[in-house]
Amino acid sequence: MLSGWFHGPVGILIAQLVIILALSRGLGFVAARLRQPLVIAEIVAGIVLGPSLLGWLAPSVLAAVFPAESLQSLKMLSQVGLLLFMFLVGLELDPKLLRGRGRASVAISHTSIVVPFALGALAAPFLYARLSSPSIPFVSFLLFIGISMSVTAFPVLARILTERRLLTTEVGAISITCAAVDDVTAWCLLAFVVSVVRASNVGGAVLTTFLALAYAAGMLVLVRPFVARMAARVATRDGLTQGIVAFTLVLLLLSSLATEMIGIHALFGAFIFGAIIPKDGALARLLAEKLEDVAVVLLLPIFFAYSGLRTEIGLLSTPGSWGICGLIILLACAGKFGGSTIAARLTGLPWRESSAIGILMNTRGLMELIVLNIGLDLGVISPTLFTMMVVMALATTFMTSPLLRWIYPGERARDLVATRADEGEPFRVLVSVSHAETAPGLAVLGSALARSSTEALLALHLVRPQDRASFHLRAGSEAQEALAPLLARSAALGVEARSLSFVSGEPAVDICRTAEAKGVGLVLLGRHKPLFGGTVLGGTVRAVMQEASCDVAVLVDRGLSEIRRVLVPFMGSGHDRAALVLARRLLESSGAEVTILHVVSPRASESSKRQRVLVDELFPEDTHHIRLSIIEHAHPEEAVLDEAKEGYDLVVVGVGVEWGLNDALLGRHRERIVRDAAPSVVVVHHALAAAPPVTESRSSSERPASVAEAL
Amino acid sequence: MSHAIHLGATLRLLRVDAGLGLRELARRIGVSSAYLSRVEHGLDAPPTNERLGAIARELGIPATLLVDVTHRVNPFVASYLDEVPAARTLFLEIARRGLTAGELARVQAFIDAELPGARRPVREERAAGLAELLAPERVVLGLECSNVGDLLDVAASRLARATGTPARDLAALLRRAEDDAPGAIGSGLHLSRASVAGAAPIASVVVLGRPLREATPDGLPVRVAVVVVRSRQGGANQVQLLRVARLGARGLADALCDVRRPSQVIAKILELERVR
Numbered sequence: 009m010l011s012g013w014f015h016g017p018v019g020i021l022i023a024q025l026v027i028i029l030a031l032s033r034g035l036g037f038v039a040a041r042l043r044q045p046l047v048i049a050e051i052v053a054g055i056v057l058g059p060s061l062l063g064w065l066a067p068s069v070l071a072a073v074f075p076a077e078s079l080q081s082l083k084m085l086s087q088v089g090l091l092l093f094m095f096l097v098g099l100e101l102d103p104k105l106l107r108g109r110g111r112a113s114v115a116i117s118h119t120s121i122v123v124p125f126a127l128g129a130l131a132a133p134f135l136y137a138r139l140s141s142p143s144i145p146f147v148s149f150l151l152f153i154g155i156s157m158s159v160t161a162f163p164v165l166a167r168i169l170t171e172r173r174l175l176t177t178e179v180g181a182i183s184i185t186c187a188a189v190d191d192v193t194a195w196c197l198l199a200f201v202v203s204v205v206r207a208s209n210v211g212g213a214v215l216t217t218f219l220a221l222a223y224a225a226g227m228l229v230l231v232r233p234f235v236a237r238m239a240a241r242v243a244t245r246d247g248l249t250q251g252i253v254a255f256t257l258v259l260l261l262l263s264s265l266a267t268e269m270i271g272i273h274a275l276f277g278a279f280i281f282g283a284i285i286p287k288d289g290a291l292a293r294l295l296a297e298k299l300e301d302v303a304v305v306l307l308l309p310i311f312f313a314y315s316g317l318r319t320e321i322g323l324l325s326t327p328g329s330w331g332i333c334g335l336i337i338l339l340a341c342a343g344k345f346g347g348s349t350i351a352a353r354l355t356g357l358p359w360r361e362s363s364a365i366g367i368l369m370n371t372r373g374l375m376e377l378i379v380l381n382i383g384l385d386l387g388v389i390s391p392t393l394f395t396m397m398v399v400m401a402l403a404t405t406f407m408t409s410p411l412l413r414w415i416y417p418g419e420r421a422r423d424l425v426a427t428r429a430d431e432g433e434p435f436r437v438l439v440s441v442s443h444a445e446t447a448p449g450l451a452v453l454g455s456a457l458a459r460s461s462t463e464a465l466l467a468l469h470l471v472r473p474q475d476r477a478s479f480h481l482r483a484g485s486e487a488q489e490a491l492a493p494l495l496a497r498s499a500a501l502g503v504e505a506r507s508l509s510f511v512s513g514e515p516a517v518d519i520c521r522t523a524e525a526k527g528v529g530l531v532l533l534g535r536h537k538p539l540f541g542g543t544v545l546g547g548t549v550r551a552v553m554q555e556a557s558c559d560v561a562v563l564v565d566r567g568l569s570e571i572r573r574v575l576v577p578f579m580g581s582g583h584d585r586a587a588l589v590l591a592r593r594l595l596e597s598s599g600a601e602v603t604i605l606h607v608v609s610p611r612a613s614e615s616s617k618r619q620r621v622l623v624d625e626l627f628p629e630d631t632h633h634i635r636l637s638i639i640e641h642a643h644p645e646e647a648v649l650d651e652a653k654e655g656y657d658l659v660v661v662g663v664g665v666e667w668g669l670n671d672a673l674l675g676r677h678r679e680r681i682v683r684d685a686a687p688s689v690v691v692v693h694h695a696l697a698a699a700p701p702v703t704e705s706r707s708s709s710e711r712p713a714s715v716a717e718a719l
Numbered sequence: 720m721s722h723a724i725h726l727g728a729t730l731r732l733l734r735v736d737a738g739l740g741l742r743e744l745a746r747r748i749g750v751s752s753a754y755l756s757r758v759e760h761g762l763d764a765p766p767t768n769e770r771l772g773a774i775a776r777e778l779g780i781p782a783t784l785l786v787d788v789t790h791r792v793n794p795f796v797a798s799y800l801d802e803v804p805a806a807r808t809l810f811l812e813i814a815r816r817g818l819t820a821g822e823l824a825r826v827q828a829f830i831d832a833e834l835p836g837a838r839r840p841v842r843e844e845r846a847a848g849l850a851e852l853l854a855p856e857r858v859v860l861g862l863e864c865s866n867v868g869d870l871l872d873v874a875a876s877r878l879a880r881a882t883g884t885p886a887r888d889l890a891a892l893l894r895r896a897e898d899d900a901p902g903a904i905g906s907g908l909h910l911s912r913a914s915v916a917g918a919a920p921i922a923s924v925v926v927l928g929r930p931l932r933e934a935t936p937d938g939l940p941v942r943v944a945v946v947v948v949r950s951r952q953g954g955a956n957q958v959q960l961l962r963v964a965r966l967g968a969r970g971l972a973d974a975l976c977d978v979r980r981p982s983q984v985i986a987k988i989l990e991l992e993r994v995r
Contacts, residue, residue: 471861471928473979487863487928508869510928511861521876525886 020078021085027073028313029306031057043409045164047373050309051402054316064322074317086314089307090378091278092299095260097163098282099296101188117186119351120369121158121193124343128157131339138332139393148205152388155198156380156397157340160190161373161405168368168408179361179416182352183368190369195279198379199272205386206271219270224280227263232284235259239291248294256295273382308374315377315398318384323392324399333396337403344404345370364416371408376401435593436464438528439505440519440552444490446534449565449688451497451505453658454532456571457590458503459597465505467494468522470512516551524557530590531560545669545679545691553663553693559586560693568658568688571598575656575687577605577648583662586694591660595634600658603635605651607644607666645680652685659689724968725905725936726789730774731759732964733957735900736912737778748773761936768794780957788965820969824993849945849963850989852922857881858981861928867902867941868894870931871911874923874946882918882948889913893946903935907942907972910963912949912956920949920959924984926975942972966991 035049035056056062063070074082132150140149165187174180199220207213238255242248260281267277285292324330349366353359380397383389389397439454441447458464469490487509498505512518523531533549545553545562553560576591578584594600641647645668652659661681663669668680669691682689734744741759745752748770757763766774768786775782786793800807818826857877864870871893872886879886892913896902902911907930923946930940945963949956966988974987 473860487861506865506869507863508865508873509861509863510859510873510925518876521879521886522873524879525872525876525890527887527890 017078017081020073020075021081024074024078024082024313025306025310027057028053028309032309032312043413044406045167045373045409047161047164048402048406050312051316051374051377051398051405053309054312054314055319055321055398056316057313058316058319060316060319060321063320079314079317082310082314082317085307086311087274089303089311090275091260091264092303093308093311094275094278094378095282096296096299096303097191098279099285099287099292100163100166101191101283102287113182113185113189115355116182116348116351116365116369117189117193120160120186120344120348121190123347124157124340125154127339127343128154131335135332135336135393139390139396141390144388145205148201148388151197151201151204152383155194155201156376156383157343158190158197159194159372159376159379160187160344160369161371161375162187162191163375164371164373164405164408165368168371168412179364179368182357183365186348186365186369191375192283194375194379195276198382199267199276202276202382202386203270203272205388212271216271220267220272223266223270223277227280227284231259231263231281235284236286239286242291242294248291248298253295253298275378275382311381312374312377315381318381318391319395319398320391321395321399323395329392329396333399336396337400340372340400340404341370360415364412367408367411367415370404372401372404376404434464435530436466436526436528437530437532438466438468438519438523438526439494439532439534440468440470440515441490441494441534442469442515442548443534444493446563446565447490447494448497449563449568450532450534451494451501452568452571453561453563453690454494454505455498455501455503456598456600457530457532457593465498465503466526466528467491467498467505467507468519469507469509470515470518471509473511473513516548516555519548519552520555520557529558531556531558533560533562535562535564545663556693556695558695559590560695561590562691562693564682564689564691566686566688571600571657573656573658574600574602575605575648575652575659576602577607577644577651577659577661577667577681579607579644579664579666581662581664581666582694583664583692585662587660587662587690587692590690590692594658594660601635603637603651603656605648606636606638607647608638608640648681649684652681652687656687659685659687661689661691663691663693724788724908724964725761726765727759727761728901728904728936729788729910729961729964732900732902732904732910732912733778733780733960734759736896736960737957739777744774744777747777765789778957780961784958784961784965788961788968820974820994821990824990827994847920847959848989848992849922849924849959849966850985850992852920852947853924853985853988854881854921855981855985857921857923858984859923859925860978860981860984862925863927863929864931867897867909867931867933870909870925870927870944871897871946874911874925874944877923878921878946878948881921882915884915884918889915889948901934902944903933903941904964904967905935905937905939906967906970907939908964908967909941909944910960910967911944911946912960913946914950914956915948916950918948918950920947920956922947922963924975924988926978926984943975945971962992 032046032050032053035053036046037049039046039049057070057074059070129150132146132153135153136146136149162184165183168174169180169184174183200217203216203220204213207216238252242252260278263281264274264277267280268274285295324333345363345366347366348369349362352362352365357365377398380389380394380401384391384394435458437454437458439450441450454465454467469487471486487507491507491509495505495507508522510518519531519533531552533552535549549560549562571594574591574594576584576587578588588604591600591602591604595602637651639647644666648659648661648667659681661667661669669682682691734741741755742752745755748755750766750770754763758766765771771785771789772782775785783793783795800810813823813826859873859877862870862873864873872890875890875893876886879889882889884892892915893911896913897911902909904910909931925944925946927942927944930942932940935941945966947956947959947963949959969991971988971991974991975984978984978987
């Protein structure tokens, strides 16, 4: 048989690891396409490998690859992985999230535990009668169902929020705080439940509770100051020696051993030990970096596989059992989603924001699976109920992303616009004026962009250092000469600009530094059409683009006096997106009409659909000011030049070789769009977009896994 | 020309920088807080030398340095002149020749070289001089702006890299310190400061191309701004601020009004600081 090929248990184990890793990563690729977190793929991979699919289709293969006697080693490995993983979850738990939270977060997090717990407890008698045996104490069963309904997956939540750039919004801040609180509460409750289940009598339960409290106190009072001192040493010396890593691991294992011996699960000790490591120093970050790949990439999928091997969808053979499964999903969502949403609404958040919080809190992910496996190991829940609960965990995690996109769609676009402008600060533009001649066009564009808020337009003029004449007498007038036309023009357009001027030998550096100190969202430069040789994107312009930490736009002015019709060529790069954002501002502030020319290269058409979605996201409403035309053209540059003849005031284009505009030192391009287009042109450079986006989005799905990603 | 540093504004700056409340300082030196407040706002005559001594002690700064800033004859000098009348003739000679700061620096150098052991134990501060905290890249020339906030932002942009703090955050720190106690201390000098954990002390000097008309205690527009960033508040830091204030009293704003290169600014400051 097959098992003969593997030459014994070690061979089987290695073969199992290969299959598990390959399958979960392969499905992970599919999940990323469906915009689902990796955890979905890993859970599904486990189920596929288990009796539900493989065992059903080819029982002999299952028996050969996952023979019953090999499961023990798989289980042990998965437990080690879980220990490390819970340690990482503890490491990522920032106590700052638990302290100083607002009234809203307190109310929501408490409600989001109490309501699902209560609903679970209400359903417990019904489930107990159908899916449990009388040998299990009813109290244990009830507590356990309650817990498994109220779990939230902190790591998967953190990842969804980061991906959708919601972390800094109110919704994100409240959800992440609530999830952190929920996490701590749920684990404490679970430890209590496990101790109740394991204790044979009342005296035993009391003893366990007492020991658990003594353990927690010991960790906080004795171990924590010690670990803090150790962390301080790591922070001052550079790096974390292997000795310290080994020592930390020993402490971690001792902590887990202690909780296991007390009778509350070993995972609890790992979590607590991670949680007491100080988060402000380097230790927590360095440890997480070191352990993450082994724990999350290698060991965690084993847990999912093991858990999938115990999941038998086949047990849900009757419509009745599917009905119960549906009921469980319904109850879980009603409790968690309903409870959090209503609590959020009652604290005064709008319905849309409230339901977004509810959807996020309803994510259960891996945390639920850990709880369920503990329950199955303890014998509190039967394999049938276990399977139903796994389906519930899968369903609630799966629905999070699409539901969030549906309920809370505008957010992403709004966030993109606010990209670099610091949280909550108004968008401001720094206009660098080198010569008075470039001023009028810059004034028109700058005023249009900065109309939204006061003091949003800052005009900067840098004076060349001069050794000769007493420039102090002259410099004043030079700065005023250079800036006056811009100030006058923008004042005429109803925007009051502030002016700033000083002597600078390195204009590019000073423009970037000033932009940073002023916290502006966009640096706007002026440039004349180059006559002979010389590129637009050279010299100071290139230096600013490469050094600035915000977006940079260069205006090549052809007598810009009014902005009514704007053309945005688009192929999807980060710079193109920045150009779109800029055009969107023009639309919002001055009602300009924006035409997006989406150029599709005949060769690479498979990526175009995604970019279409992107355009839709950026301009969710406002359809009558937007015209989207998609054309297929082998030479994007030509396409733009053709379209630009149709009476536009301004072309807004991202930097990029596809447009013949390159900001790199080598590889000169002819910059035909800048030279030959009839209207004025703005070339936009996005600070964060080093790589073209098609590969960017692909690589983001392939970047190394993190704890957050695993859920 | 007289370069009167405003004692009240300077005291307020030092007090706030030391983290002392008005009432707390008043209680410690045994005056009413109303009186101290009037002094800080220049509404009452400057305190006597004894009171200044008490204030200096509470702020952890040398009394002689504080008296220096007030433009009074230092009591230590007065008692020396009584002891050694011949010295008066020398001071008179210096006054008659109208020695400039640079020339006085040469006299100081001569004294240092020829009479090294003669220094009396007026052990002044060990804090580094302003020139040592500067670098050409942190000197801004010809700034024209419309308010102090812009000035602080520009200084922050030059200080950010050396302190390892984002310019935006540093600017916010400077603005907050400015709100607590205005940096305009008269004689055309603006003195700003911020504390950044773990930062080695550094400074930036901004020479204004167009004098900044803001509320100053003596009504003179600001022409030079000095921005000091250091690790934490405390004794040595107040000494540093006070020494910069004394530079103002020695005519810093006038000395820098026609420099054209950052290195010249540092050289001028070094010269002003040479006379200890």
